Amino acid sequence: xxxxxxxxxxxxxxxxxxxxxxxxxxxxxxxxxxxxxxxxxxxxxxxxxxxxxxxxxxxxxxxxxxxxxxxxxxxxxxxxxxxxxxxxxxxxxxxxxxxxxxxxxxxxxxxxxxxxxxxxxxxxxxxxxxxxxxxxxxx
Amino acid sequence: xxxxxxxxxxxxxxxxxxxxxxxxxxxxxxxxxxxxxxxxxxxxxxxxxxxxxxxxxxxxxxxxxxxxxxxxxxxxxxxxxxxxxxxxxxxxxxxxxxxxxxxxxxxxxxxxxxxxxxxxxxxxxxxxxxxxxxxxxxxxxxxxxxxxxxxxxxxxxxxxxxxxxxxxxxxxxxxxxxxxxxxxxxxxxxxxxxxxxxxxxxxxxxxxxxxxxxxxxxxxxxxxxxxxxxxxxxxxxxxxxxxxxxxxxxxxxxxxxxxxxxxxxxxxxxxxxxxxxxxxxxxxxxxxxxxxxxxxxxxxxxxxxxxxxxxxxxxxxxxxxxxxxxxxxxxxxxxxxxxxxxxxxxxxxxxxxxxxxxxxxxxxxxxxxxxxxxxxxxxxxxxxxxxxxxxxxxxxxxxxxxxxxxxxxxxxxxxxxxxxxxxxxxxxxxxxxxxxxxxxxxxxxxxxxxxxxxxxxxxxxxxxxxxxxxxxxxxxxxxxxxxx
Numbered sequence: 001x002x003x004x005x006x007x008x009x010x011x012x013x014x015x016x017x018x019x020x021x022x023x024x025x026x027x028x029x030x031x032x033x034x035x036x037x038x039x040x041x042x043x044x045x046x047x048x049x050x051x052x053x054x055x056x057x058x059x060x061x062x063x064x065x066x067x068x069x070x071x072x073x074x075x076x077x078x079x080x081x082x083x084x085x086x087x088x089x090x091x092x093x094x095x096x097x098x099x100x101x102x103x104x105x106x107x108x109x110x111x112x113x114x115x116x117x118x119x120x121x122x123x124x125x126x127x128x129x130x131x132x133x134x135x136x137x138x139x
Numbered sequence: 140x141x142x143x144x145x146x147x148x149x150x151x152x153x154x155x156x157x158x159x160x161x162x163x164x165x166x167x168x169x170x171x172x173x174x175x176x177x178x179x180x181x182x183x184x185x186x187x188x189x190x191x192x193x194x195x196x197x198x199x200x201x202x203x204x205x206x207x208x209x210x211x212x213x214x215x216x217x218x219x220x221x222x223x224x225x226x227x228x229x230x231x232x233x234x235x236x237x238x239x240x241x242x243x244x245x246x247x248x249x250x251x252x253x254x255x256x257x258x259x260x261x262x263x264x265x266x267x268x269x270x271x272x273x274x275x276x277x278x279x280x281x282x283x284x285x286x287x288x289x290x291x292x293x294x295x296x297x298x299x300x301x302x303x304x305x306x307x308x309x310x311x312x313x314x315x316x317x318x319x320x321x322x323x324x325x326x327x328x329x330x331x332x333x334x335x336x337x338x339x340x341x342x343x344x345x346x347x348x349x350x351x352x353x354x355x356x357x358x359x360x361x362x363x364x365x366x367x368x369x370x371x372x373x374x375x376x377x378x379x380x381x382x383x384x385x386x387x388x389x390x391x392x393x394x395x396x397x398x399x400x401x402x403x404x405x406x407x408x409x410x411x412x413x414x415x416x417x418x419x420x421x422x423x424x425x426x427x428x429x430x431x432x433x434x435x436x437x438x439x440x441x442x443x444x445x446x447x448x449x450x451x452x453x454x455x456x457x458x459x460x461x462x463x464x465x466x467x468x469x470x471x472x473x474x475x476x477x478x479x480x481x482x483x484x485x486x487x488x489x490x491x492x493x494x495x496x497x498x499x500x501x502x503x504x505x506x507x508x509x510x511x512x513x514x515x516x517x518x519x520x521x522x523x524x525x526x527x528x529x530x531x532x533x534x535x536x537x538x539x540x541x542x543x544x545x546x547x548x549x550x551x552x553x554x555x556x557x558x559x560x561x562x563x564x565x566x567x568x569x570x571x572x573x574x575x576x577x578x579x580x581x582x583x584x585x586x587x588x589x590x591x592x593x594x595x596x597x598x599x600x601x602x603x604x605x606x607x608x609x610x611x612x613x614x615x616x617x618x619x620x621x622x623x
Contacts, residue, residue, distance in 0.1 A: 013316075025328055033591060034591035034593065035582060035583050036326060037323045037328050037330060040315075040582075048316065050315065051305050051308050055309070070524065080546075080549070083542055083549075095533060098523050102524070102528055102529075103525045112345075117525075129173075129537065
């Protein structure tokens with residue numbers, strides 16, 4: 001079912017891509033070119049739709065879904081939180097929070113490791129990137 | 140030429156220049172290991188230091204930085220499947236599975252030996268064929284590039300595993316489509332940006348590679364929790380058995396020659412060379428993981444050396460890295476080109492010899508570090524996977540400084556993970572992405588030159604030969620089926 005949904009999505013992406021490609025604004029000179037900004041996207045989009053269609057006609061691939069989907073969802077949520085936190089807490093504190101949260105989700109409970117890794121890595125990163133290489137993180 | 144070589148040796152082997160190349164190797168390795176920072180960033184970051192040195196010393200240090208950064212990038216590609224730069228993507232295809240199977244030390248050692256071999260052979264070829272190859276490189280123009288890229292794309296689909304060809308075509312097309320996002324360089328119009336300013340410059344390669352490889356792999360390992368083989372690496376493990384050396388030497392040799400030739404062509408660079416070499420080896424050469432790792436490593440180092448041919452002989456930078464180096468040379472008041480060898484022989488030969496010295500020193504400096512680097516993979520999953528996720532996000536953010544790109548990365552990683560779980564290979568997607576703009580620009584430029592006449596492509600002998608080969612390889616699957 002999921003496999004078929006993927007193929008249907010790919011088919012839709014291919015068709016949608018061709019439709020959007022047809023709406024790319026061209027100047028009159030480009031329209032006369034043998035290959036302009038739209039030409040290759042037409043090929044790519046229709047090629048993808050065709051391939052997806054061929055795969056849809058073949059035998060579907062079966063896959064057993066693991067029971068660890070929920071924790072993976074939590075990891076994704078943590079990444080979203082990291083992205084949202086960047087503006088407010090800065091790169092290195094957000095990275096520390098990301099590391100500690102992900103380690104907790106994945107089952108790490110030893111405090112020295114939790115704090116050592118989540119504080120040590122951002123500290124080394126800060127020292128290397130901002131102090132040694134003098135890069136400015138624009139946040 | 141012998142006099143020139145001696146001048147180069149004398150310049151490269153002074154105590155101060157040797158110290159600078161050692162410093163460059165160490166700094167380059169450290170910077171290259173950070174996902175998102177590759178050779179270009181490493182060289183750019185070292186420019187302020189190079190200004191305090193004389194031209195020969197500065198360029199010699201840069202050679203060390205360059206090779207160090209390439210090796211550092213390979214290390215993160217092999218150990219955590221996070222190739223920070225395009226030229227080490229192919230390294231991760233065989234290097235990462237080798238590391239996961241308990242041979243991380245061996246994988247790193249093979250990468251170091253293959254890089255050394257490729258770089259050395261490249262330096263020798265550069266020494267003898269620089270001027271001849273520079274003239275050949277001038278023959279390779281837009282039509283030939285377009286045909287060559289078409290050949291690369293065709294071969295990746297045709298030579299995919301049986302039953303995987305359409306899946307490979309799907310991901311290749313997805314990569315090509317992603318490569319069209321952003322401002323069209325020739326037409327000047329924005330395509331598929333949905334009025335998002337963050338997409339105006341297109342999707343960054345590091346974003347795609349980190350999401351489809353490092354982050355998606357971390358997600359997969361998180362779900363699968365595959366048993367991890369403990370890595371016990373000692374210095375003795377770094378010595379490859381004679382039988383393996385005999386088996387891998389021809390692989391490194393042919394990959395290095397191929398890489399050097401590809402590297403000589405302006406614009407092609409180490410990325411294409413490593414993909415070509417990996418693909419060639421996988422399809423018609425040695426199919427082992429060790430060979431799959433040797434081929435791209437030898438090719439990308441040889442290609443990097445090859446890219447110095449148009450730079451030193453003609454003053455044309457053949458890759459992003461050599462463009463930065465050109466800037467450094469111009470800042471020193473040097474004008475790379477045919478007159479460099481006459482006006483500044485110590486610089487010309489010094490750079491060539493220092494490439495060899497840099498390669499040798501890198502091998503000597505990094506081999507003792509391998510047992511310690513390999514232990515990184517022994518970290519328990521609940522620590523390693525958060526680190527991989529953290530490094531991936533950090534790598535992309537340090538490259539693009541865009542919060543939007545981090546969101547895009549998460550979306551790509553989820554889609555890539557799903558596609559991979561259902562048997563879609565992701566390597567063609569990266570190849571498609573890299574080749575998309577190159578293909579379109581060269582094809583359109585070729586047709587602009589010919590006033591839109593498609594027949595012009597067939598009028599050029601090299602283009603015609605490549606197109607014929609392209610057509611012929613399409614029949615290989617049919618031929619194989621007939622034989623079976």
